[in-house]
Amino acid sequence: MRIRLISVASRMPGWVEQGYHEYAKRMPADLPLDLVEVPLATRGKNADIARLMRREGEQMLAATQPGDRIVTLEVTGRSWSTEDLAAHLEAWRLEARNVNLMVGGPEGLAAEVAARSEQRWSLSALTLPHPLVRILLAEQLYRAWTILNRHPYHK
Numbered sequence: 001m002r003i004r005l006i007s008v009a010s011r012m013p014g015w016v017e018q019g020y021h022e023y024a025k026r027m028p029a030d031l032p033l034d035l036v037e038v039p040l041a042t043r044g045k046n047a048d049i050a051r052l053m054r055r056e057g058e059q060m061l062a063a064t065q066p067g068d069r070i071v072t073l074e075v076t077g078r079s080w081s082t083e084d085l086a087a088h089l090e091a092w093r094l095e096a097r098n099v100n101l102m103v104g105g106p107e108g109l110a111a112e113v114a115a116r117s118e119q120r121w122s123l124s125a126l127t128l129p130h131p132l133v134r135i136l137l138a139e140q141l142y143r144a145w146t147i148l149n150r151h152p153y154h155k
């Protein structure tokens with residue numbers, strides 16, 4: 001099983017890439033975490049935001065494969081403890097479908113992406129910026145994996 005973090009984003013500063021890769025590279029070979037970045041279209045003064053979001057949503061969905069599980073990251077989704085995440089990770093692994101974690105752009109997720117969601121996951125009641133969402137996701141996935149594998153990191 002693979003996990004793909006599919007995110008609408010502009011180029012991230014070095015510290016974000018470093019932070020994300022620090023955790024992503026710790027994932028085991030049989031549970032890799034891959035990052036797919038959908039470029040954020042320029043929001044000019046008269047930009048048709050609805051159209052841009054729809055196009056970005058189509059690009060996000062195009063990065064998934066038929067049969068994949070789609071999990072959307074939403075402030076208003078369900079709050080999971082790290083132990084809950086570990087239980088989901090185990091269930092996902094048993095199901096043997098690839099998992100796509102969808103992170104929206106500045107206006108949130110396109111309706112087309114939200115409509116395909118099988119699980120809506122909230123990291124916090126706070127709206128978090130992209131850099132923190134990305135790093136937090138990678139760290140929590142690694143932490144959940146260490147729980148399942150009784151690795152001392154999670155203590």
Ligand SMILES: C[S@@+](CC[C@H](N)C(=O)[O-])C[C@H]1O[C@@H](n2cnc3c(N)ncnc32)[C@H](O)[C@@H]1O
Pocket residue numbers: 072073074075076102103104105106107108109121122123124125126127128129130133
């Ligand atoms: C800067 S936020 C967009 C905020 C936008 N106003 C909204 O209501 O979704 C960009 C993306 O980060 C993710 N995100 C931000 N905070 C989050 C949280 N607390 N839990 C889950 N995902 C979050 C969501 O996928 C969101 O679409």
